[in-house]
Amino acid sequence: AQKVTQAQTEISVVEKEDVTLDCVYETRDTTYYLFWYKQPPSGELVFLIRRNSFDEQNEISGRYSWNFQKSTSSFNFTITASQVVDSAVYFCALDNFNKFYFGSGTKLNVKP
């Protein structure tokens, strides 16, 4: 069975703090993709990153970085020097090419 767990329901930080959003997944598939999406209040899902199961290299994009570790089935997302505009709900998801499996989401509040 596939499952994506985001244990942090809500996180509040002060602007400029670093914050890590956790994501742990379960799957028996050997080939899959992992995603992070940002959902602002408007509701649209904003694509942040896609990582395939064979690529464990960490990735950095500006203030965003992702740590993929197959050994612990984790795909964590770190925002460095957070900004108020980062406030949103963030979803981690797994795609096994049949269906998408979403985590429950983490609401990030960045206060000025």
Add this chain to the structure above:
Amino acid sequence: GAVVSQHPSWVICKSGTSVKIECRSLDFQATTMFWYRQFPKQSLMLMATSNEGSKATYEQGVEKDKFLINHASLTLSTLTVTSAHPEDSSFYICSAREFGTGGEAFFGQGTRLTVV
């Protein structure tokens, strides 16, 4: 990346009426499309998977007669909420997958349905 357009972005309808939501893949052929429902402060819940030219596969607990899905072409799928009730008010999101299974999936911008 590829673009999936969902229309309308929001709709208000009276209880008892039907509402149709369209999902279009603008620059690719989508053999498979998915419909999700999201209640406030909750995650996306898969409602059904539709393949072009065949009947949709509904997830357990989703009423197929209530939520009619049509995937008549490789670029268009529609979700019709029939005889809408206030409890159907929700955020509906579609996604479209290129090349059937194995292709990347892209999400529409969502439709906020309010039934009054």
